[in-house]
Amino acid sequence: MAWKLHFIIVSVPIVVLCVFGEQDFTDLCPIRKRYLIGHICQKACTKDQDCPKKRMKCLCDGECGMSCVTPVSTCNDPLAIENGFFVKNGYLIEGTLVEYKCHPGYRLEGPAFTECLENKTWSNNGPTCKKVYCPPPPEIKEGILVAVKKVEYEVSEVIYYMCKRNFFMDGSHSVTCLPNGQWSDGPACRARCKVPVQRSQVIYQGRKVWVTEIDEGLVHHAENVWFFCRNKTQACSYTASSKCFDGMLQPPECYEEPTWVQYIFFSKNVVSEISSCQEW
Structure with missing residues (x-):
């Protein structure tokens, strides 16, 4: 665009007034600095075609000089939704979304986000909030x-x-x-568990008892029962626990149920009746 020059001749000094066309304001943009502390400049350009994205324009960006920037556009407030609300952080065209949320007790149905477009309209009318049951x-x-x-x-x-x-x-x-x-x-x-012992005592709820002393011979879920096991080398006894789980109570592997003969004729030698290994 050619400059339009008007000359006004007066006595000394001579003053020249220049009227610039719109394109000429590009020449007034600051020269791009190599480093700017605390600021990142966008891609340098001289025309819109230099910019990598279609939405970007080659405009003056302050001290960054001519740069590829995204023009700012604004939209009216998004449509309000019943039993819900939206969260907004300004309406920049590039990458800016408005998020919809529902009040407690309601479920979001439809798009949760809407975007402010170049034509200053929202990309959708928002979701609905349906009551949850x-x-x-x-x-x-x-x-x-x-x-x-x-x-x-x-x-x-x-x-x-x-x-x-x-x-x-x-x-x-x-x-x-x-x-x-x-x-x-x-x-x-x-379910409660049946204690799988007939001819030996056990330790239940901190007491050494025969099964007949336990109500119905059943213990509650998650309760522990301590069984007597025999140390055959030292001929003494020690205890090992097993826990009731929903009707199942497995004695520890070390436990051996005394026979009827052992129980009737040699009751003092039943595993629960011999001396404890801890006494040694």
């Missing part, structure tokens, strides 16, 4: 559900369980309807 809670074996049965339950609703007689509740006695429409982890009703 949980299905009926699961039944548990040997358990009883303490609740009014419904087709669906609201988020944060709590349901309680009980175990049938002689069963031990393993875990929380309640479950909660979670925001994802699932129930929290529920309990299990564990």
Whole structure:
């Protein structure tokens, strides 16, 4: 674009006024510096075609000089959604998104993000927030559900369980309807264990007892029973434990059940009745 020059001739001194075309303001942009402390400059350019992305323009970027930058565009506020909200951090065209979120108890359906486009409109109208429900809670074996049965339950609703007689509740006695429409982890009703000993004493709840002294000969889930084992070299006894788990109680490998003959005629030599190795 040619310069338009107007000359005004007066007495000394002579003043020349110049009117620049739009393109001429490029010449007024600061010369690009090699280093700028605390600032990173974009790619240097002289025309838009020098820029790697279509959205970028070759514009004056302050002390960086002519650089490939993305023009800023603004959009009106995104559409509001019922039972939800959006989070925004300005509306720059390149890489800027607005995120939608739902209030607790609601599930997002549809696109979670929308973008401010070059034409100053949003890329979509946003999602919807649907109320979350949980299905009926699961039944548990040997358990009883303490609740009014419904087709669906609201988020944060709590349901309680009980175990049938002689069963031990393993875990929380309640479950909660979670925001994802699932129930929290529920309990299990564990069976008691029969102590697999007839002709030997055991240590249960800190006492040395015969099985007949234990109620119904059963111990609760997760309880430990200590069995007497024989040290055949030293002819003394020591103890080893085994834990009840949901109806199963396996004696330790070292335990040997005395025979009827040993129990009737040599009862003093039954493993639980001989001296402890700790006494040696």
